[in-house]
Amino acid sequence: MADGGGQGKPVDGRAARWAGQREKRRAEVVTAALAAIGEHGPWVSTERIAERAGISRPRLYRHFDDADDVYGAVGRRISELIIAEMVPVLTGPSGSAREIITRIVRTFVVWMTENVSLYHYVVSRSVEADPDRRLWAVDIRARISGLLGKVIGGYLALLGLDARLADPLSFGLVGMVEATTARWSVEPGELDRAELVERLSDWAWGVLDDVLRAAGLELDPDLPLPPLTIPE
Incomplete structure (x- = not known):
């Protein structure tokens, strides 16, 4: 007589459907939150x-445990958006040191300045966050x-x-x-965005150049470097 020990509990179809609907609705609310x-x-x-x-609002909490749960879901989506933007320039660097640095800086600055409210959303919640809350910033x-x-290590x-x-x-450069x-x-002052990217890129190169010179190496920032493939 089979003991049935290898059989799992039957899946409750209604529970599975509700879980799927809940995740779908959560995703829709997160998309709405970005617009809001x-x-x-x-x-x-x-x-x-x-x-x-x-x-x-009461119906919102049928899909989220509380306001922190909303923050967590929205923070995750914002994190995914900026990382998706940054990954291509950070995992396939090519060109000269100046070109690589400028490409990385420009990508970050453009995303952040075009999505400044999303950035401040995750940062402001991180400042006041509960110690147990995941800090997306x-x-x-x-x-x-x-x-x-x-990239730098490579x-x-x-x-x-x-x-x-x-x-x-x-970490210092970021x-x-x-x-x-x-x-x-x-507070942009008199700098436009292109000038901001240029200055930040120059400062980043200045830091890296100082490290290289301290090690006895002078590198032309306009000299092409071997391309790298960086794992995500």
């Missing part, structure tokens, strides 16, 4: 998000810095230099570009 953030700014309320999604910085670190290794410097360098762009997005 663009319209009302980074401090948009869940009432505005529900309104944009065409549902009542921190995740975004870490992911971009991690990929940039692989070229340092090719040049016979200490690749251990890549991690602190990448922090500089992010903070400067965030400031420029609210």
Whole structure:
């Protein structure tokens, strides 16, 4: 007599359908939230998000546990958007050092300045976040810095230099570009965006050039470098 020990519990069809519908509805609400953030700014309320999604606020919480759950889902989508933009320029660097740096800086600055409300949405929630809440702004910085670190480390290794410097360098450079762009997005002064990209690229090269010179190497920033393939 078979003991049935290898058989799993039967799947509740209604529960599976509800789970699928819930995920679909959550995705629709997140899309509506992005539009609401663009319209009302980074401090948009869940009432505005529900309104944009065409549902009542109580109905919103049939699909989300609470406001933090809404933040988490929206933060994840924003993270996916910016990472999708950055991955191509960070995983296939080619050209001269100046071209590689400028391409990376320009991609980040353009995305951030064209989606400034989305950026401030994740940053503002990270500042006031509960310690147990996932901080998407921190995740975004870490992911971009991690990929940039692989680029810097790859070229340092090719040049016979200490690749251990890549991690602190990448986090420092990402922090500089992010903070400067965030400031420029609210107080641009007399700089236009193209000039901002140019200045940030020059400053980034200045930092890297200082590291190379300290190791006894002078590199022409306009000299083509071997292309790298960086794993995601």
